[in-house]
Amino acid sequence: MTGLVRSPGRPLSPAEQCGMAAFVLAALLWLFAPFLAVLPLAGFVGACLLAPAFPGWAFFYPVLCHGARGPERAGCIALTFDDGPDPVSTPLLLALLARHGFPATFFVTGRRVRQYPAQLSSILAAGHEIGNHSFTHAPCIMFCGPERLTQEMRLTRRALSRFGVQPAFFRPPVGINVPAYAEALSREQLAAVNFSCRGRDMGNRRVCGLSARMLKRLRPGDIVLLHDRAPRGGSGGLERWLAEVESLCLGIEAKGLRPVLLSELCGLPAHRHSAQAPRHSLP
Numbered sequence: 001m002t003g004l005v006r007s008p009g010r011p012l013s014p015a016e017q018c019g020m021a022a023f024v025l026a027a028l029l030w031l032f033a034p035f036l037a038v039l040p041l042a043g044f045v046g047a048c049l050l051a052p053a054f055p056g057w058a059f060f061y062p063v064l065c066h067g068a069r070g071p072e073r074a075g076c077i078a079l080t081f082d083d084g085p086d087p088v089s090t091p092l093l094l095a096l097l098a099r100h101g102f103p104a105t106f107f108v109t110g111r112r113v114r115q116y117p118a119q120l121s122s123i124l125a126a127g128h129e130i131g132n133h134s135f136t137h138a139p140c141i142m143f144c145g146p147e148r149l150t151q152e153m154r155l156t157r158r159a160l161s162r163f164g165v166q167p168a169f170f171r172p173p174v175g176i177n178v179p180a181y182a183e184a185l186s187r188e189q190l191a192a193v194n195f196s197c198r199g200r201d202m203g204n205r206r207v208c209g210l211s212a213r214m215l216k217r218l219r220p221g222d223i224v225l226l227h228d229r230a231p232r233g234g235s236g237g238l239e240r241w242l243a244e245v246e247s248l249c250l251g252i253e254a255k256g257l258r259p260v261l262l263s264e265l266c267g268l269p270a271h272r273h274s275a276q277a278p279r280h281s282l283p
């Protein structure tokens with residue numbers, strides 16, 4: 001299976017362990033009950049098909065989807081925003097987060113970093129963290145092979161290097177984990193991050209009731225998924241989205257939860273600093 005080629009010294013993934021066990025069991029069954037030999041193989045194939053639908057299931061490779069344990073992280077959560085930066089939503093979102101004193105991690109796409117460098121600079125200047133979210137965020141990126149996925153990560157890394165920062169975290173577009181990411185992540189030395197709480201906002205296309213959906217299931221240690229894209233519907237859609245995010249922030253405070261940077265919640269560095277000096281625009 002493409003993407004599951006094991007690098008020397010890397011532990012076997014659950015998928016590799018499951019596959020090996022399935023083949024051994026199938027071989028044994030073939031000796032004693034050939035008609036049953038297909039069952040473990042079918043189970044393995046079924047697990048491979050189902051795994052991408054579960055963002056927190058580290059079946060093909062390690063995935064961070066919840067904060068690390070420890071008394072120093074009691075009551076902490078991490079707010080993460082995907083798909084930006086955006087010339088309309090990002091400034092408003094940064095102002096809202098500043099009013100509440102909430103840090104966040106922004107998983108950005110390389111193409112939009114090139115389009116809106118000033119917004120990326122504003123995110124960094126406000127003290128937030130940056131993660132890699134592919135270059136194009138293509139709708140069918142999960143069907144691509146390791147070479148294309150590596151290129152997506154690498155192009156975003158290069159776009160961000162102009163700002164003097166190199167993310168250590170990568171979030172798969174749409175949160176779908178597929179085997180081909182394993183090789184690309186290894187090449188780019190990135191850690192995969194998904195989430196444990198989301199509002200199913202469909203990339204800010206479904207913002208009504210967002211805060212209520214999220215507050216109902218929000219728990220300490222959660223990695224929270226939100227989006228930094230101007231919603232459809234013009235100013236009306238933007239106002240509804242901002243009201244929902246404001247309501248979510250107020251609800252977080254009422255629950256006694258404390259947003260922290262993703263690196264603090266997970267106990268891992270979010271950035272590998274580039275040797276190149278920061279710049280606020282791209283050529």
